Amino acid sequence: MADEVKLYGLGGSPFVCRVKIALNMKGIKYENFEEDLGNKSADLLKYNPVHKKVPVLVHNGNPISESLVIVEYIDDVWKGLPILPQDPYEKALARFWAKFVDDKCMPAVYKVFGSKGDEQVVAEACEQMQILENELKVKGTKFFGGDNIGLVDIAADFMAYWLGIIEEATEIKFFTKDKFPKLTEWADHFVNCEIVKEILPPREDMVSFFKKRFGKA
Amino acid sequence: MVEELVFVNFWSSPFGCRVKIALEEKGIPYDYKEEDLFNKTSFLSEINPVYNKVPVLVHNGKSICESLNIIEYIDEAWSDRSPSFLPSDPYQRSQARFWADFIDKELYEASKKIYRCKGEEQESGKKELLRILKLVEGELGNKPFFGGDNLGFVDISLIPFYSRFYTWETFGKFSIEEECPNLMAWAKRCSQKESVAKSLVDPIKIYDFIFYLNKYLTK
Numbered sequence: 159m160a161d162e163v164k165l166y167g168l169g170g171s172p173f174v175c176r177v178k179i180a181l182n183m184k185g186i187k188y189e190n191f192e193e194d195l196g197n198k199s200a201d202l203l204k205y206n207p208v209h210k211k212v213p214v215l216v217h218n219g220n221p222i223s224e225s226l227v228i229v230e231y232i233d234d235v236w237k238g239l240p241i242l243p244q245d246p247y248e249k250a251l252a253r254f255w256a257k258f259v260d261d262k263c264m265p266a267v268y269k270v271f272g273s274k275g276d277e278q279v280v281a282e283a284c285e286q287m288q289i290l291e292n293e294l295k296v297k298g299t300k301f302f303g304g305d306n307i308g309l310v311d312i313a314a315d316f317m318a319y320w321l322g323i324i325e326e327a328t329e330i331k332f333f334t335k336d337k338f339p340k341l342t343e344w345a346d347h348f349v350n351c352e353i354v355k356e357i358l359p360p361r362e363d364m365v366s367f368f369k370k371r372f373g374k375a
Numbered sequence: 376m377v378e379e380l381v382f383v384n385f386w387s388s389p390f391g392c393r394v395k396i397a398l399e400e401k402g403i404p405y406d407y408k409e410e411d412l413f414n415k416t417s418f419l420s421e422i423n424p425v426y427n428k429v430p431v432l433v434h435n436g437k438s439i440c441e442s443l444n445i446i447e448y449i450d451e452a453w454s455d456r457s458p459s460f461l462p463s464d465p466y467q468r469s470q471a472r473f474w475a476d477f478i479d480k481e482l483y484e485a486s487k488k489i490y491r492c493k494g495e496e497q498e499s500g501k502k503e504l505l506r507i508l509k510l511v512e513g514e515l516g517n518k519p520f521f522g523g524d525n526l527g528f529v530d531i532s533l534i535p536f537y538s539r540f541y542t543w544e545t546f547g548k549f550s551i552e553e554e555c556p557n558l559m560a561w562a563k564r565c566s567q568k569e570s571v572a573k574s575l576v577d578p579i580k581i582y583d584f585i586f587y588l589n590k591y592l593t594k
Contacts (some may be wrong), residue, residue, distance in 0.1 A: 166521055186566070190475055206509060208477060220466050220503075222466070222469045222470075222473070223473060223475055224472075224473055226476075227469055227472045227473050227476060230468070230469070230472065231466070231468070231469040234465035234468060235465045246452045247434070247437055247439070249447075249448075249451065250439045250444050250445075250447070250448040253441075253444050254440055254444055255446070257441060257444070258425060266384070288431070289425060291574035298589055341524075
């Protein structure tokens with residue numbers, strides 16, 4: 159029986175892109191439904207009644223929500239490039255760092271742009287990013303997942319791609335090679351992976367979107 | 376090989392309680408270390424350098440942090456011991472993770488508003504909490520447990536908060552039994568289980584603790 163895979167999302171969302179990267183790693187074909195967040199489809203509301211958010215993956219009629227839950231599901235169901243390690247301890251570490259990115263890094267970084275680059279807010283964001291930088295230094299590998307991308311790299315897609323874009327759009331810069339030599343190098347490698355490059359939204363579109371979003375257009 | 380397992384916790388933590396239930400359910404022997412959250416040791420900052428929080432599980436010198444993460448680790452590292460907390464079916468597994476994540480993200484924050492705030496903010500906390508509890512009750516449906524016939528991942532994630540029902544009801548002036556009778560029945564059913572009975576903190580102790588902590592924080 160052929161698998162029916164649908165993804166309800168938004169091309170420009172880093173959360174949606176996490177799922178697209180995971181599907182790409184497994185070579186899964188899917189039907190993409192682009193949502194208008196100002197006018198959410200009946201399907202989206204039916205499939206994610208709790209959060210009413212994207213992404214939602216619907217596999218043979220079964221909906222799954224929350225990007226990291228979806229990514230683990232994809233790894234559970236399909237063979238192909240592994241997303242999580244096999245060893246229980248290594249898996250626990252991967253989950254810990256993915257959650258750290260979600261809970262601490264991303265909100266701290268995003269706050270910078272909302273605050274128009276307030277010094278204190280920038281310092282707090284850099285503090286969280288320094289923790290990631292140190293983790294990568296200690297690991298000594300190309301990616302958080304080792305030689306290949308894994309759960310943590312996928313979770314941190316915002317840092318690798320959107321962060322630089324929003325910096326350009328708002329002219330607030332703090333993610334520098336100087337301060338974050340490992341992380342900036344990692345970001346470069348990540349966005350240039352074929353599997354990732356294929357699904358990232360066009361840079362110019364994103365820059366103009368964020369220029370409007372942060373009142374710079 | 377002799378396993379070395381240390382469970383580091385603070386007695387009132389609902390997150391630590393989750394870990395205790397998981398260890399007790401699988402009958403895994405462990406050493407317990409109580410951290411005083413008002414006087415944290417350097418040991419805690421060594422085993423949890425990122426957050427400096429409890430609970431932490433240290434297994435043969437390796438530390439695992441974040442309670443839901445710890446439960447999944449226990450399930451996987453002791454997969455030879457029953458029961459399994461996560462379902463074997465990938466879709467059911469994803470749903471268990473979704474609901475545990477939902478509880479983690481929303482419940483604790485909403486509940487804090489009930490006992491830390493007054494007036495409109497407290498009211499909004501109460502509304503939010505009831506919304507969350509009703510959604511979760513809906514997910515339970517007619518099942519005895521979220522995990523089906525036995526305690527599962529979602530049950531373990533949620534049941535520690537049963538110790539806080541009294542606190543929420545007293546501060547918020549409402550009855551969870553009235554608002555969510557099925558959930559209340561589930562909570563009572565869970566607390567019949569030995570692992571849960573052993574691990575749940577006395578609700579009055581929790582109330583006193585929160586009451587005095589509030590006074591201390593709002594000084």
